[in-house]
Every structure is written in C-alpha cells, then in structure tokens.
Amino acid sequence: MKIYYEDSLPYAAEFFSELGDSRVFSHKDVNAKLVADADVLLVRSTTKVNAQLLDLNQNIAYVGTATAGTNHLDEEYLRSRELGIHSAAGCNAVAVAEYVLSALFVMALEHDWQLVDKTVGIVGAGHVGTRLSAKLTALGIRHLLCDPPLADAGDPRDFVDMSQIMQCDIITLHVPLIKGGRYNTGHMFDAKRLDALKETQLLINACRGEVIDNKALLACFEAGRALNVVLDVWENEPDIDQALVPYIALATAHIAGHTVEGKARGTEMLYQQVCGQFGFTATKKLSDYLPVPQPDRLYVDETLRGQALLSALVLSVYDIRNDSKQFKESIHLPDQFRYIRKNYSIRREFAALSVNTGNNPGSEAIYALGFNRK
Ligand SMILES: NC(=O)c1ccc[n+]([C@@H]2O[C@H](COP(=O)([O-])OP(=O)(O)OC[C@H]3O[C@@H](n4cnc5c(N)ncnc54)[C@H](O)[C@@H]3O)[C@@H](O)[C@H]2O)c1
Ligand SMILES: O=C(O)[C@H](O)[C@H](O)COP(=O)(O)O
Numbered sequence: 001m002k003i004y005y006e007d008s009l010p011y012a013a014e015f016f017s018e019l020g021d022s023r024v025f026s027h028k029d030v031n032a033k034l035v036a037d038a039d040v041l042l043v044r045s046t047t048k049v050n051a052q053l054l055d056l057n058q059n060i061a062y063v064g065t066a067t068a069g070t071n072h073l074d075e076e077y078l079r080s081r082e083l084g085i086h087s088a089a090g091c092n093a094v095a096v097a098e099y100v101l102s103a104l105f106v107m108a109l110e111h112d113w114q115l116v117d118k119t120v121g122i123v124g125a126g127h128v129g130t131r132l133s134a135k136l137t138a139l140g141i142r143h144l145l146c147d148p149p150l151a152d153a154g155d156p157r158d159f160v161d162m163s164q165i166m167q168c169d170i171i172t173l174h175v176p177l178i179k180g181g182r183y184n185t186g187h188m189f190d191a192k193r194l195d196a197l198k199e200t201q202l203l204i205n206a207c208r209g210e211v212i213d214n215k216a217l218l219a220c221f222e223a224g225r226a227l228n229v230v231l232d233v234w235e236n237e238p239d240i241d242q243a244l245v246p247y248i249a250l251a252t253a254h255i256a257g258h259t260v261e262g263k264a265r266g267t268e269m270l271y272q273q274v275c276g277q278f279g280f281t282a283t284k285k286l287s288d289y290l291p292v293p294q295p296d297r298l299y300v301d302e303t304l305r306g307q308a309l310l311s312a313l314v315l316s317v318y319d320i321r322n323d324s325k326q327f328k329e330s331i332h333l334p335d336q337f338r339y340i341r342k343n344y345s346i347r348r349e350f351a352a353l354s355v356n357t358g359n360n361p362g363s364e365a366i367y368a369l370g371f372n373r374k
Contacts (some may be wrong), residue, residue, distance in 0.1 A: 002020060004040065006042065006044050007024050007027075007029070011267050019139065020039070022246075040060075040064075041063045045346060046072075049063055062086065063083050065088065067125065088270060092256075096257050098135075098317075099232065099256035101369075102318045105314050106321055115141050116139075116307070120141055120169070123162075123175055128207075145158070145160065146165045147159055165208045169200070172205075174206070176207070187211070204229075209235040211233075212235075231248050260348055260349075261348070264290060299355075300313065300356065316350065354372040355373075
C-alpha cells in the first residue's frame, strides 16, 4: 500500500511507516503525477484535494485531512470517487479554546476588563465552541451559544440567535466555512453586522477568514471606527490584505490550533481511520511520541488571586502577544504568512503542565481550566 503524506503532519513517519510504503511530499510541489499511484493520501489544510490532484489516480482508496476544517477538500469530487470526507474533527479544539482564553486575558489587561462582568457569545458550538464553553464555565464567565444546525437537530443545550449574539460584549466565531444555503457562514459578518458592532465589543475570528468580510472590516477602520478585533484567520490566506493588519488588536497567522498535541492528535486520528479501513490493528498511540514539556510544572504566584492569578497562569503557557508582535512586525516580508506557520514554535496545551496550587483558594478553577493536578 502506498501512503503519501504532507510534510506538515507531525509523527506521520512514526505512525504510518509500518502500514506500507510511506512517502512524504510538500504542498508546494505536490501534483497529479506525484500522487498518481497513492492508495492513501494524507494532507493538512495547505494541500487542495480535487480533480486536478487526483484525476490521474485510479487506485486511491482513502483521503484524509489531519485538520478540523475540510474546506480545502472538494467534497463533491471526493464523493463522486466514493472516497468520502475523512478529517480529524476535534483534534485541535482544546488548542483553539486556549488561544481564545489567551486573547481574552490580554484584552482584559489592556482594557482593564473584569471578565466575569462580560458576556461571551460563542458562534458555533461544535468541538471548539464546546471546549471553550467548558473553560469559560471554569472561569465563571457567562456565555451564550449560537448554533442553528445543532439547535435544529435537537441538541438539548440552550441556544440563542444571532441578534442576541450581537448584544454580547465578546463574540467569538467557531463555525466551518459554509458557502450558501440555510446555514451559510460566508461573510456572516458582512458590512451590516460589522456596522452594528460597538467599539466596546470584541470580535474574535479563529475559524475561517471568509466568515468575516475583510474588505468591509477594513472600510470600518478606515472610516475611523475603533473596533476591537482579534484575527487568527484571514480572507485569501496566505495572500492576506496587509492594510488590515495594523488595525487588528491581536493578529496571528492561522496558528490557533497549532499546539503540539493539536497537530499530532490529527495525525493519530487519521492513523486510527486508516487502520480501521484497511483492517490493521492500531497499535501506536500519541502518548508514545509526545515529548515531556520543559518545564513540565508551573508554580502559582501565592500573592495573586482571581483573574490576576488565572491570567498569569494562562499567559505563562501561551501569551498571544508574542505571536501578534512577530506577525505585525514581519508580515510585510515576502511569503511571510506561510513562513510563520511553517516555522511556528508550537506550544503545549494546559493539560501537559502540572500546577502545584498549594493552598490557593482558586485551585479548582485552575484544574477545571485543564491544567494537570499531578
Ligand atoms: N484557526 C485554527 O487553527 C482552527 C483550528 C480548528 C478549527 N478551525 C476552524 O473552526 C471551525 C470549527 O471547528 P470545530 O472543530 O468546532 O468544528 P465543528 O464542526 O465541531 O463545529 C462547528 C459548529 O458550527 C456549527 N455551525 C454551522 N453553521 C453554523 C451557522 N451558520 N451558525 C452557527 N453555527 C453554525 C455546526 O453546527 C457545528 O456545531 C472548523 O470548521 C475550522 O474551519 C480553525
Ligand atoms: O481546521 C483546522 O484544523 C485548522 O484550521 C488547522 O490549524 C489548519 O491546519 P494547517 O493549515 O496547519 O494544516
């Protein structure tokens, strides 16, 4: 069996080499000829999988993406080849939720906000939205969920509509890119919604760039509106509209999901799927490969309490300001969006770190946030 995998899948050699003849490729030079004899094709979001890539291949039996989003796969084409859509749904949900928390704590520091006085509107209550909801609950932050597809499907949680989301102090977007139809998310934040935002609100997009109309957003800023916006994702990546960057409070290069665990879990999920489909027993586990973080233990500053304590802890693991600073200072350089993503020094998830809380009364919130108790 010939297994072709994109070079951005961590631990792919470790997981797949025993299953067959495994070969690595770069998204920059992958083409139809190169993968013409693949039985299994494993990608991340940087490789577009469509007729152009697969029409020369008669044998392909499995195509999988080690990411949550699937909009780089031509679903209609894959279905016409009876291949289906295989993804790593949920692999990086914790990573994105922790990215959002870092953004919230930084914005709170910069604007002197007490987060427990704010209401967060989560749009999209799937893997990411649900993880974020759990962490906000741990922090005692009020939040509302908006997810019409889940509401229509009978999900028992309480949902609100977009008009209620628009009243929230903080709005964070976690929907797939769906172009058209009843649940369209393309330009969900169009000029009209952006005009309705107040300068006291915060809008975060860590799902797909096309969910916010970037031209309309730039027009708001150019008209003098001081909106608070955090963007991890942009329209037309990697060739984003650089004019927008200086206006964005915290700007990053589509790395919200890039924790060691989030990326590697994606590879592990595809390994399990391939084993299932081709009748292999899955013997390998992610825990066999993940490095121990250095350091692996955090100490709580005993003088801090409440938000100050949680903020210090979260930002000691991941401080989004570092990524934003690097992004803003270098994004004008050629091919920089891709460069940052390729060379990103990926971070760890809270669960990889043990916290000794001593007698701190805030301990339960720390563990409920995901930190390890050991
Ligand atoms: N920035 C990153 O690094 C990063 C990482 C992971 C995921 N993502 C993106 O975030 C998206 C969400 O990730 P996920 O793992 O939670 O996916 P998911 O499929 O588990 O959840 C998405 C949710 O959005 C809901 N939804 C669909 N249309 C909607 C609409 N019109 N309004 C409100 N809700 C709607 C769906 O019902 C679903 O529950 C992914 O599709 C991907 O595009 C980005
Ligand atoms: O959809 C996802 O899972 C994320 O957007 C993911 O981080 C993107 O994957 P990448 O571009 O790193 O392959």
